[in-house]
Amino acid sequence: METLAIGFSKNKLLRERENSFLSLINENQEKLYRIAYSYVKNKDDALDIVQETVYKAYLSYHKVKKIQYENTWLTKILINTSIDFIKKNKKVVxxxxxxxxxxxxxxxxxxxxxxxxxxxxxxxxxxxxxxxxxxxxxxxxxxxxxxxxxxxxxxxxxxxxxxxxxxxxxxxx
Incomplete structure (x- = not known):
């Protein structure tokens, strides 16, 4: 019974983390797009960068220790993803x-x-x-x-x- 309770509390924590992550993305989606677009000047490329940013952020969301740094952390991922995209595609922006x-x-x-x-x-x-x-x-x-x-x-x-x-x-x- 104790194992069941531990499993249930882990699932609850995971759901809470996922809900928190989804809220972070929903609150920042327009800002993320604007910043990405300011780098690449192309709607499709900006959307790709935002998608890649969300993916990278999701994979490492567990590393965020303090909730007050989430926006900074997410913006940093976006900027690095944008710069990597430009370098990889060697685009003049x-x-x-x-x-x-x-x-x-x-x-x-x-x-x-x-x-x-x-x-x-x-x-x-x-x-x-x-x-x-x-x-x-x-x-x-x-x-x-x-x-x-x-x-x-x-x-x-x-x-x-x-x-x-x-x-x-x-x-x-």
Whole structure:
């Protein structure tokens, strides 16, 4: 009888973990897609990246120790999956103008400015692009970005300011 009780409690724990995982994915599905799309600029590729991310996350969900780190953990998997996808497919990725249009940080009245910003972002390296996307398009705090990229906040600030400086130089050209 004791074995039956242990088996039942394990099944209950597994169901609770699966429900928790499903909730995490459901709450973040739009964000995951947006970030993936910002990397690959293709609907189908972005969906593939999200699917791969969910699969990888499901396999290692048991490793998440604290629930407050789930979003950071999931976003990190997505970013790494996106970068791996780009490297594997050796695609030249350009920033989508719709991404720029959908953000409130830029003046939506000037199409030329949007195009110039898009081109300036495209010239950044992967880490700089990631910081810009997470900071301005996903509206994340520097501390959140630092957790995702496993870097000190001061490093993220340096990357951000360097990226903005490079974009400024490119925009002046």
């Amino acid at each position: 350009t920033t989508d103008i719709k991404l720029i249009e959908n953000t409130s940080h830029f003046n939506n009245d000037n199409l030329q400015q949007k195009v110039e910003i898009k081109e300036a972002i495209d010239k950044l390296n992967e880490k700089q692009k990631t910081v810009i996307i997470l900071r301005f398009y996903e509206d994340m705090k520097l501390e959140e970005i630092a957790k995702i990229l496993e870097s000190p906040v001061s490093t993220i600030k340096s990357i951000l300011y360097r990226a903005l400086n490079e974009m400024n130089i490119n925009l002046k050209e």
